[in-house]
Amino acid sequence: MKPRWKGKGSEAKASSDPMSKIVSQLHSSLIQTETCGLLSSCSVLVEVDAELADLLNRACFGRPRITSEKDKQWFQLDMEETFYLCFSLKCLKVMGEDGSTKSNEELWEYFKSKKPVFPIHYKAYSHLRHKNWIVKLGLQYGVDFVAYRHHPALVHSEYAVLALPEGDNDLNGRLRVWSDVHCTVRLCGSVAKTLLIVIVNSNGLGANSPSCLEHYTVEERTITRWNPEQSREDQGGLQNQIKEGII
Amino acid sequence: MKPRWKGKGSEAKASSDPMSKIVSQLHSSLIQTETCGLLSSCSVLVEVDAELADLLNRACFGRPRITSEKDKQWFQLDMEETFYLCFSLKCLKVMGEDGSTKSNEELWEYFKSKKPVFPIHYKAYSHLRHKNWIVKLGLQYGVDFVAYRHHPALVHSEYAVLALPEGDNDLNGRLRVWSDVHCTVRLCGSVAKTLLIVIVNSNGLGANSPSCLEHYTVEERTITRWNPEQSREDQGGLQNQIKEGII
Numbered sequence: 005m006k007p008r009w010k011g012k013g014s015e016a017k018a019s020s021d022p023m024s025k026i027v028s029q030l031h032s033s034l035i036q037t038e039t040c041g042l043l044s045s046c047s048v049l050v051e052v053d054a055e056l057a058d059l060l061n062r063a064c065f066g067r068p069r070i071t072s073e074k075d076k077q078w079f080q081l082d083m084e085e086t087f088y089l090c091f092s093l094k095c096l097k098v099m100g101e102d103g104s105t106k107s108n109e110e111l112w113e114y115f116k117s118k119k120p121v122f123p124i125h126y127k128a129y130s131h132l133r134h135k136n137w138i139v140k141l142g143l144q145y146g147v148d149f150v151a152y153r154h155h156p157a158l159v160h161s162e163y164a165v166l167a168l169p170e171g172d173n174d175l176n177g178r179l180r181v182w183s184d185v186h187c188t189v190r191l192c193g194s195v196a197k198t199l200l201i202v203i204v205n206s207n208g209l210g211a212n213s214p215s216c217l218e219h220y221t222v223e224e225r226t227i228t229r230w231n232p233e234q235s236r237e238d239q240g241g242l243q244n245q246i247k248e249g250i251i
Numbered sequence: 252m253k254p255r256w257k258g259k260g261s262e263a264k265a266s267s268d269p270m271s272k273i274v275s276q277l278h279s280s281l282i283q284t285e286t287c288g289l290l291s292s293c294s295v296l297v298e299v300d301a302e303l304a305d306l307l308n309r310a311c312f313g314r315p316r317i318t319s320e321k322d323k324q325w326f327q328l329d330m331e332e333t334f335y336l337c338f339s340l341k342c343l344k345v346m347g348e349d350g351s352t353k354s355n356e357e358l359w360e361y362f363k364s365k366k367p368v369f370p371i372h373y374k375a376y377s378h379l380r381h382k383n384w385i386v387k388l389g390l391q392y393g394v395d396f397v398a399y400r401h402h403p404a405l406v407h408s409e410y411a412v413l414a415l416p417e418g419d420n421d422l423n424g425r426l427r428v429w430s431d432v433h434c435t436v437r438l439c440g441s442v443a444k445t446l447l448i449v450i451v452n453s454n455g456l457g458a459n460s461p462s463c464l465e466h467y468t469v470e471e472r473t474i475t476r477w478n479p480e481q482s483r484e485d486q487g488g489l490q491n492q493i494k495e496g497i498i
Contacts, residue, residue, distance in 0.1 A: 146434020187393020191438040
């Protein structure tokens with residue numbers, strides 16, 4: 005399935021403004037401003053100025069929250085986004101309700117307590133983000149994440165992502181019966197996305213600290229419906245090539 | 252969601268020709284002709300004359316198989332359909348490859364060996380069939396069955412059905428994580444069906460023989476998306492009623 009750009013010029017606009025550059029600008033700006041977020045249940049609130057708001061928007065981290073203040077804006081980051089900025093990019097600090105700055109280990113424990121599957125989800129999230137995909141939560145499509153080639157204003161999401169642990173240890177997981185596979189593939193088809201399975205292997209290391217993450221390995225698989233009509237060798241094409249003397 | 256009849260007159264046609272009557276005619280005809288099916292892997296093949304073919308078609312059991320014979324037709328029944336006609340309606344015999352007639356106990360064991368979840372699926376299937384719903388396999392929608400109010404020629408299927416065992420013993424089952432629930436509900440919505448969960452409680456009786464079935468209990472639940480806009484009290488309607496002096 006090809007990327008579905010939103011309108012003319014979007015593809016050119018995206019390629020002239022690579023996501024890696026935007027994230028790198030965001031990184032510098034967050035470090036320069038020494039930005040600190042506030043932990044609030046399952047998300048983190050960040051107060052930002054106009055420049056940072058623009059960069060967060062363009063890099064697609066978090067969602068703006070409407071407030072009555074004119075000059076300042078608030079952004080709400082979800083758990084994976086927060087941890088990516090704190091742990092992987094090292095450009096954000098997070099403060100707990102008691103006012104103390106949380107270490108990466110403390111955040112890791114906290115996010116795990118809120119969402120036991122966090123280590124697996126985070127590995128999948130950071131794996132795709134490192135490759136400059138925009139990754140957002142995929143709840144409305146019944147998957148863990150959706151992945152965009154560039155900003156959602158320019159392009160539709162291409163992949164519906166399920167992050168699954170390798171092996172049989174998560175019996176509560178997805179795609180364990182055929183009806184679930186059929187259901188997911190059919191839904192992905194109807195919203196023009198390819199189902200991407202990110203299989204995370206923790207290599208028996210557990211998830212005691214975020215330092216385990218670098219030893220986790222990731223395998224990617226796409227699952228698509230096989231259409232015999234479309235997959236059959238294009239006889240017409242072959243015959244035309246013969247006729248035209250190409251073969 | 253209301254039933255979606257196919258074209259004008261379909262609803263009247265269905266109500267003048269109740270499914271219970273068609274199934275009862277099929278029942279008499281199968282007994283009279285002493286019909287016997289042939290077990291063939293996961294399905295049963297039945298050779299039928301024109302009258303029986305018509306009744307099987309109208310009652311929506313099996314699918315016709317095209318053959319070169321003019322007068323005789325073959326129907327292919329799936330496991331639940333076969334067992335319903337054999338065990339519940341007692342109007343079909345099934346012969347194994349060795350030519351011997353299979354008892355209900357033998358069929359039960361055979362179907363269980365082909366599909367371990369057969370007892371749960373069969374209970375759900377027979378439960379809905381007893382209430383005169385037409386029940387067909389739901390693989391293409393990623394569910395176990397789909398249920399029609401009357402013949403699929405007259406009406407679209409109304410329910411996408413998942414048959415689930417009560418309790419926590421089937422860790423491989425469906426709807427154990429939110430993303431699966433979201434995925435299934437969204438897919439059902441997009442194909443205009445309501446998700447019907449048939450929860451089968453074996454009451455600790457196991458599945459050693461089909462006689463267990465009568466002690467299984469069934470609970471039905473529908474899962475739908477809750478739309479606050481649609482679910483909110485219709486203020487306009489209420490005010491109009493007050494204006495018109497009804498309240």
